[in-house]
Amino acid sequence: MQFLHSDIESLEKHYRTQLINSLSGFKSANLVATINSSGQTNLAVFTSVVHLGADPALYGFISRPNSVPRHTIENIKDTGFYTINHITAEIIEPAHQTSARYTRNESEFDSTGLTVEWHAAFAAPFVQQSRIQLGLEYRDSMRIDLNGTDLVIGELGFINIKDDVIGSDGYVDIEQAGSITVSGLDSYHSTRKLASFSYAKPGRKLQRIRVEK
Amino acid sequence: MQFLHSDIESLEKHYRTQLINSLSGFKSANLVATINSSGQTNLAVFTSVVHLGADPALYGFISRPNSVPRHTIENIKDTGFYTINHITAEIIEPAHQTSARYTRNESEFDSTGLTVEWHAAFAAPFVQQSRIQLGLEYRDSMRIDLNGTDLVIGELGFINIKDDVIGSDGYVDIEQAGSITVSGLDSYHSTRKLASFSYAKPGRKLQRIRVEK
Numbered sequence: 001m002q003f004l005h006s007d008i009e010s011l012e013k014h015y016r017t018q019l020i021n022s023l024s025g026f027k028s029a030n031l032v033a034t035i036n037s038s039g040q041t042n043l044a045v046f047t048s049v050v051h052l053g054a055d056p057a058l059y060g061f062i063s064r065p066n067s068v069p070r071h072t073i074e075n076i077k078d079t080g081f082y083t084i085n086h087i088t089a090e091i092i093e094p095a096h097q098t099s100a101r102y103t104r105n106e107s108e109f110d111s112t113g114l115t116v117e118w119h120a121a122f123a124a125p126f127v128q129q130s131r132i133q134l135g136l137e138y139r140d141s142m143r144i145d146l147n148g149t150d151l152v153i154g155e156l157g158f159i160n161i162k163d164d165v166i167g168s169d170g171y172v173d174i175e176q177a178g179s180i181t182v183s184g185l186d187s188y189h190s191t192r193k194l195a196s197f198s199y200a201k202p203g204r205k206l207q208r209i210r211v212e213k
Numbered sequence: 214m215q216f217l218h219s220d221i222e223s224l225e226k227h228y229r230t231q232l233i234n235s236l237s238g239f240k241s242a243n244l245v246a247t248i249n250s251s252g253q254t255n256l257a258v259f260t261s262v263v264h265l266g267a268d269p270a271l272y273g274f275i276s277r278p279n280s281v282p283r284h285t286i287e288n289i290k291d292t293g294f295y296t297i298n299h300i301t302a303e304i305i306e307p308a309h310q311t312s313a314r315y316t317r318n319e320s321e322f323d324s325t326g327l328t329v330e331w332h333a334a335f336a337a338p339f340v341q342q343s344r345i346q347l348g349l350e351y352r353d354s355m356r357i358d359l360n361g362t363d364l365v366i367g368e369l370g371f372i373n374i375k376d377d378v379i380g381s382d383g384y385v386d387i388e389q390a391g392s393i394t395v396s397g398l399d400s401y402h403s404t405r406k407l408a409s410f411s412y413a414k415p416g417r418k419l420q421r422i423r424v425e426k
Contacts, residue, residue, distance in 0.1 A: 003372040004334055008270055018383030020267040023347055025241030025299055026394035050263045053360040054233040057221055086238055089407055093419055100413035121217055134236060139359055146352055147266040159216040170231035171397045181239035181394050184384045189404035194302055196400040200313035206306055
């Protein structure tokens with residue numbers, strides 16, 4: 001089945017949104033937690049967190065101007081800090097529920113049953129149920145003029161993670177840590193490792209690495 | 214185990230790269246295919262393809278100035294077109310091999326055994342083995358000054374996909390289509406659907422949807 005540019009443009013709005021959201025491939029599944037200067041916490045599911053570089057350690061995510069998690073970006077600009085918390089299979093339902101349009105005065109922590117956790121070393125709230133918790137400091141926001149969305153960029157300043165999921169080479173076994181992945185707008189998937197491969201060079205056969213696990 | 218900002222900054226380079234690449238969560242697994250004005254094809258694995266918006270249908274990916282897939286962005290700017298092809302379990306090894314530093318005059322198609330496929334309606338090469346094939350028209354490139362990378366943005370202009378993986382609501386069952394996901398720099402994972410949830414509203418219990426599959 002083929003869709004040309006004119007076919008894509010003429011699709012019904014909801015159908016189109018599901019289709020275009022599905023086609024980029026599997027997505028990261030994270031809860032972004034913030035607090036505003038009045039002490040009100042906020043929590044929102046984001047599936048657009050993307051690695052931008054390791055030195056400095058930068059991650060980005062896409063913020064839509066008129067979308068639900070707008071409180072997130074307001075709080076980030078207000079305080080300068082936010083956290084990224086991996087979603088696990090046990091919390092997919094409350095994680096999805098954070099996408100509802102709660103008012104500014106309602107905390108998605110209270111509404112969904114997810115638990116606020118604080119770490120002394122970082123100035124934003126974490127999700128206690130997440131087994132991979134990252135603290136980010138806001139660095140920049142870039143407007144994408146083509147559709148009015150923003151790429152929000154932060155630098156990694158804090159990691160909380162179990163020792164046993166970090167390999168000797170720095171690889172984090174996020175599957176073992178229970179992290180899951182998202183497709184489209186609403187579908188959650190667990191994973192099963194197929195293989196890890198050695199660094200690729202021309203003319204050299206790939207080796208399977210970390211096969212002991 | 215906790216890492217503070219100073220701990221992260223002082224990590225050994227390769228360890229740090231693996232660690233930071235792993236922590237964003239699961240990533241999309243795509244092959245970006247291009248051709249230059251001399252007719253030389255190029256193919257490179259990208260794990261940073263991200264959905265930017267559905268109307269217009271925009272996807273972005275991150276291009277590193279000094280990295281291997283630099284030929285990709287040169288060709289995109291040269292011709293204005295490129296394709297995104299989902300990686301399936303059957304082709305994870307040749308897909309990973311495309312990350313080797315081949316010279317400008319070598320096509321990763323020839324070097325890895327992946328097959329060029331052309332569709333009459335689109336002016337860039339596709340990967341025949343991919344079951345989800347997308348054609349993109351280049352729209353913009355935004356420099357991220359914090360680390361010198363570029364967000365390359367394209368508009369979806371062509372889709373080739375089997376009818377039976379598109380639901381009546383536009384959701385594409387990319388798991389059924391065989392698409393896989395990546396963690397860190399080198400690890401490939403298949404998926405198993407846990408649940409799809411209804412659109413979330415405050416005070417309303419989520420329903421599981423598409424349960425017939």
